[in-house]
Amino acid sequence: MSRELGPVDHGRLLEVLEIEARVLGEVAHTASAEAPVPTAPGWTLGELLRHVGSVHRVTLGWLREGHKPAQWQRFPHQEETVAEYYASGRDALIAELAAHDPADHAATWWSADPTYGFWRRRTLHETLVHRVDVERAAGVDHPAVAADLATDGVDEVLTLYFGHKLALLGLTGTRHGTVGIQTGGHSWIARAGPETMDAWRCSPEEARSADELVSGDPANVYLWLWGRAAPTAVVSSRGHDLAAQLWALLRLATR
Structure with missing residues (x-):
């Protein structure tokens, strides 16, 4: 059994991560990639979507390589759209997290929790906060957070x-x-x-x-x-x- 470091158990964290990550991608399609992000001044919606895709990939590197990777794909390939880049990184990371018990050892940047569970939680909140950003960029005044x-x-x-x-x-x-x-x-x-x-x-x-x-x-x-x-x-x-x-x-x- 995994250690639960917060008020929400790791099963729910993974379940909601899948939902939040999907909604983020879907909402990003409803507005222009050049739309400014009010809650992240200086960023456009397209830049934010690329950023989240990059964060998902560096996290996958931590899990697969056992340390922070020196290199990872930070931008879409020439033949990729930003949406495709985001979706492929999202799907690969969620599959990796789902394939391991949250108590399984994983390299992290917090010695108090060197487990896959750390990354379930960290990825969920990274994605949730940026889903709020994307919704604000798309014109949603009060994005919901459970x-x-x-x-x-x-x-x-x-x-x-x-x-x-x-x-x-x-x-x-x-x-x-x-x-x-x-x-x-x-x-x-x-x-x-x-x-x-x-x-x-x-x-x-x-x-x-x-x-x-x-x-x-x-x-x-x-x-x-x-x-x-x-x-x-x-x-x-x-x-x-x-x-x-x-x-x-x-x-x-x-x-």
């Missing part, structure tokens, strides 16, 4: 990106403080400062005792942490300075 997936995504972006990726990048905060985050019946603490950056799950009481508390609907908190929602999408109990630092640091970690 509450359980959003809650799982909050856990991932805090524990993996804020609590781990920032340290890998050598990035820290400029101001000491803790931010409690509450949504979907779960709570976390994100602690920042010049010397330390970490995040962990906690009790509701611990979250409420933080220097600042951020709360809201799971989808709003998830999309806010990923830079896809306005500051007004969440509620901050004691001002916005530390929440703003959290948000800004995550922009560096997730870019």
